Amino acid sequence: MTATSSESPATPVPYATDGTDYRGAVRYHYALALKRFVKFAAVFTPLWVQLFIWKIEYLLPLAIVGFIGLLVTLILFCSRMFWIRKCSRVLHTYPLAFRTPVEKVDLQPPTTFFLRLGTGDKRDDEARTLRAKKLTGRPGWPADISQGIWFAGDDPFGGAALVPGTGELLFMQPRIRELTAEQRENAGPERIRRARRAGIKRAVNIR
Numbered sequence: 001m002t003a004t005s006s007e008s009p010a011t012p013v014p015y016a017t018d019g020t021d022y023r024g025a026v027r028y029h030y031a032l033a034l035k036r037f038v039k040f041a042a043v044f045t046p047l048w049v050q051l052f053i054w055k056i057e058y059l060l061p062l063a064i065v066g067f068i069g070l071l072v073t074l075i076l077f078c079s080r081m082f083w084i085r086k087c088s089r090v091l092h093t094y095p096l097a098f099r100t101p102v103e104k105v106d107l108q109p110p111t112t113f114f115l116r117l118g119t120g121d122k123r124d125d126e127a128r129t130l131r132a133k134k135l136t137g138r139p140g141w142p143a144d145i146s147q148g149i150w151f152a153g154d155d156p157f158g159g160a161a162l163v164p165g166t167g168e169l170l171f172m173q174p175r176i177r178e179l180t181a182e183q184r185e186n187a188g189p190e191r192i193r194r195a196r197r198a199g200i201k202r203a204v205n206i207r
Contacts, residue, residue, distance in 0.1 A: 007141040007142065007144070007145070008139060008140035013025075013166070013167035017165055017166065019098065019164075022091040022096060025091075025162055025167055025169055026084060026091065026169070029084045029135050029136070029169055033077060033084065034077075036077070036080075036137075037076075037077040041070060041073055041074075044065075048066030050066075084135055084169070086204070087169045087170075089197075089198050090152050090171075090200060091152050091160055092198075093194060093198035094159060094198060096152045098148055098151075099117045099148060099149055099150075099161075101148065102115055102116070102117060102149055103115060104141060107140070110139040111134040111138070112131065112132065112133055112134070114132070115129070115130055115132060117155070126176055126179055127180055129175040129176070130155075130172045130175060131172065131174070132171070132172045132206075133171045133206045133207075134168055134170055135171070136169075138168075142166050142170075143163075144165050144166075145163055147164070148164065149162065149163055150164065153172065153200060154191060154194070154195055154200070155174075156174065156184045156187065157195040157200040158173030158174060158200045159172050159198075159200060171206070173200065173203060173204070184201075
């Protein structure tokens with residue numbers, strides 16, 4: 001899917017999205033992940049446990065559905081908590097700075113996309129391309145992201161971002177890390193220590 005894909009609608013959030021309240025954004029995403037887990041667990045758990053309560057054989061298919069559904073729900077919950085934690089570490093280590101323009105490159109449904117921050121030599125486009133993971137789980141581009149984002153991190157290593165207006169958190173890292181390997185190697189001990197403290201020194205698998 002190309003960069004012209006539709007944007008996901010903005011949803012009001014209970015915190016400032018102007019880069020002054022990243023802690024509120026982290027708390028909101030934690031609460032959202034927990035709310036979704038409870039919502040689906042409340043559906044699948046009774047389907048699973050009723051077999052042990054009633055001990056009726058024909059309830060086995062429903063119990064299997066409930067067990068699989070609960071397992072998938074738990075896996076998704078753990079995944080969301082992992083990404084929120086990654087963003088939280090970055091936001092506690094680096095200050096947020098507004099970056100614009102944001103160039104949409106490509107969208108990989110449902111929640112992964114590629115973008116570039118700022119402007120540069122066209123020959124460096126691939127090196128400047130970042131892979132971003134949207135933590136809310138909403139499909140599509142965050143609304144109005146091309147107007148700019150609040151970014152915390154170090155470009156060759158990656159970072160985290162807060163989308164103005166929507167308040168969505170993004171975890172970001174270079175799309176092709178080999179192209180920025182020299183920049184990381186020459187970053188100096190302080191930048192490398194900071195990246196390690198933020199949890200972005202090494203690549204993670206973004207899906």
